[in-house]
Amino acid sequence: MKVLILQEKLKEGLNIIERISSKSLTLPILNNVLISTEKNFLNLSATDLEIGINWWVLTKIEKQGKITIPSHLFFNFINLLPNKKINLEIKDNNLLIESENYKTQIKGFSAEEFPLIPRITEGESASIECFSFCQGLNQIADIAVPSTARPEISGLFFLFQKNQITIAATDSFRLGEKKIFLKNDTSLKQDYSLILPQKTAKELINIFGEKKGEIKMYFSPNQVMFEYLMEETPHPKIQIVSRLIEGEYPNYQEIIPKKYKTQLILDKNEFLNQIKTASLFSGKINEVKIKADPKDRKVEVFSQSPDIGEHRSSILGKIKGEPIEVSFNHRFLLDGLLSIKSSEVAFEMSGESGPGALKPVADDSYIYVVMPIKSS
Amino acid sequence: MKVLILQEKLKEGLNIIERISSKSLTLPILNNVLISTEKNFLNLSATDLEIGINWWVLTKIEKQGKITIPSHLFFNFINLLPNKKINLEIKDNNLLIESENYKTQIKGFSAEEFPLIPRITEGESASIECFSFCQGLNQIADIAVPSTARPEISGLFFLFQKNQITIAATDSFRLGEKKIFLKNDTSLKQDYSLILPQKTAKELINIFGEKKGEIKMYFSPNQVMFEYLMEETPHPKIQIVSRLIEGEYPNYQEIIPKKYKTQLILDKNEFLNQIKTASLFSGKINEVKIKADPKDRKVEVFSQSPDIGEHRSSILGKIKGEPIEVSFNHRFLLDGLLSIKSSEVAFEMSGESGPGALKPVADDSYIYVVMPIKSS
Secondary structure, rough: OOOEEHHHHHHHHHHHHHHHOOOOOOOHHHHHEEEEEOOOOEEEEEOOOOOEEEEEEEEEEEEEEEEEHHHHHHHHHHHHHHOEEEEEEEOEEEEEEEEEEEEEEEEEEEEHOOOOOOOOOOEEEEEEEEEHHHHHHHHOOOOOOOOOOOOOHHHHEEEEOOEEEEEEEEEEOOEEEEEEEEEOOOOOOOOOOEEHHHHHHHHHHHOOOOOOEEEEEOOOOOOEEEEEEEEOOOOEEEEEEEEEOOOOOOOOHHHOOOOOOOOEEHHHHHHHHHHHHHOOOOOOOOOOEEOOOOOOEEEEEEEEEOOOOOEEEEEEEEEEEEEEEEEHHHHHHHHHHHHOHHHHHHHEEEEOOOOOOEOOOOOEEEEEEEEEEEEE | EEEEEEHHHHHHHHHHHHOOOOOOOOHHHHEEEEEEOOOOOOEEEEEEOOEEEEEEOOOOOOOOOEEEEEEHHHHHHHHHHOEEEEEEEEEEOOEEEEEOOEEEEEEEHHHHHHOOOOOOOOEEEEEHHHHHHHHHHHHOOOOOOOOOOHHHHHEEEEEOOOOOOEEEEEEEEEEEEEEEEEOOOOOOOEEEEEEEEHHHHHHHHHHHOOOOOEEEEEEEOEEEEEEEEEEOOOOOEEEEEOOOOOOOOOOHHHHHHOOOOOOEEEHHHHHHHHHHHHOOOOOOEEEEEEOOOOOEEEEEEEEEEOEEEEEEEEEEEEEEOOOOEEEHHHHHHHHHHHOOOOOOOOEOOOOOOOOOEEEEEEOOOOOEOOOHHHHH
């Protein structure tokens, strides 16, 4: 292999690739990046056996070849170099890296040892706009929770229907559901559903969150592939293949309340701030009490702990329905409020033992449902 | 006690005070802040028994009194409130905190249990400009290292002479020395020397680093006091009292090389970057080799490790004196380079087993001395 590439380009690729390389002690080859050439393209690959990633760049390839070297070292090294042309060359199982004022050798390993990263090459695909996809994922991704007893809920549930994706997650105390529309020209012939590992969701946000354009998704029974194309030529720029979580996702729809007994419309930031303040005084079970009466225009927030003291605050808002007094875990309320983007929030409650639902005002695409702390 | 105060002012004080409150399990009162009134002033105090701090603010005092409450809770609580007037009142050993839309009680403890923070009220004092004092401290503070065998070197050595302070620290592998001038109108009648705990030095940087104006220092055999006055009235705003480390500071002066065999003048950032890059390839003892020859205009930086590979780079600079090839621990070189503020650095070496000295070019007030790795 003999390649000429700008530091800036290589850095861009390593920045993405390096995230996936693991720090595996049992399988040290997984700490490596596979560097290979494909005609005019330089290709970087990494995998932790759950997620595999490929990144390509068009550059000057003088001689084809491939090698694998430690990913973190290569990433840190390239990051420290000035943005000039870099020569990469394989010699005696080492990668030689050379430019104006430095000459470096990194000990490599045979590319044959590197695990193959699967690709999905057939079947239907769905296209979605990067930004809204990642924004939606971001609202949901933190709700899932690692669980060995119920591996399904350690992932995010995806349902693809015609021109819409529904993404949901729950940890059995709260759940979030987001609907996102596919690109206009996509309409799936059949429905697909899958459970994506939380780690993949977070990496997708990190890798695609700031990107313009669209992502294509390809389905297979055990895997899903996300593909981002180059601007200049219709060659893939980034491909991420993830294993899926097996099992049946719980029928979470039945938890989502269909109507409310009491509805509050509140300024989101003020409510968030009052819950945060009340959280300082809540005891071991994180209990914060919400009290509202439609005759009044005030919602009261209350918390107390015998060791610390007590705190009572009030917030102006619109109150509809029945008077209510109900307790929630402040952590779950805070997470929900933080996942809402609008400046006003609707908080819909179904009595002191039924679920509460947080929604952005005038936006049906997102709902966050939280169970109350039942008074003993 | 009954006090009226703006949230912003109270927050400013707690921000400073809260740093000193410890998380002591054996003496829980040390986790508290002492809130007391002195005529028109509200006074906050905290101590970890090594450092004591007092902060005052002029505000509306309707009734004198004092109480002590958990410091972190009070800090977090006040930080979350809007910037409005706050009522503080003691009732049944609780602190009541009230404003427009909240009403809070924090469980307090009797102020009598709170340890007394000593003050130094007599003897000479030295005045120094906050900014240059903290900048100087910052160059030195990280060099000291906790040591039970040699408690002296776990502190910073201060020597006050007439109108100058010399600050030094060492961990026996490297040492830093900085000279700072006292304010023009100060000239001490006698010399003072002391060893300040590293923690105090770091807190001084945090508390005074962004402040304008000057700090006064007061000396006593076992303690030192730093005082910052209010702008509006000559009342202290902040007082920090620290215990001193007992013992005799090592005679570090004899380590500082008086002349050099080889002198390099290099661009600091480029040199720093090359040492960082070389550090990726250095082995377990962090060895990075520097090679220079006055016949050449290039300094070479080299490192290698049998497991990783090797790296060689070069940097243009002015070289005077004898040819040299000498190895250093890259961590110590990096720390030294990072502590130098100028864009050019002088690196003066005394052969392959003598100390090297890093200095800002055209500034005699700072020197960083580092021992080489002797070739075996």
